[in-house]
Amino acid sequence: MKSSYQEAQDEFDELTKHLSPEERMQMKTEMIRLQKEMVMKEPWLIANWPRKDREKFLQRYTDEEQQIMFARIDLEYQHIQDKKKGFG
16 A cells, blocks of 8 residues: 555656656745645644654744744634634
């Protein structure tokens, strides 16, 4: 059985088989940039990742960026709690 990472790599290989190696690298670089930006804005997206993978991924961010993400998570959690109480 393939891991989700291998499945994702296989899918990427299939989708980019018509690209040159340089174009594939540009595509991968852009995808990494977009993933980092998306997680910065919505850090709860990685909440269910395995701890080791999550910690490795978070190393891409500065300490300040990580603090911002943790604050966003806290705000989102508080918003959920407030909605449950009928304040939203």
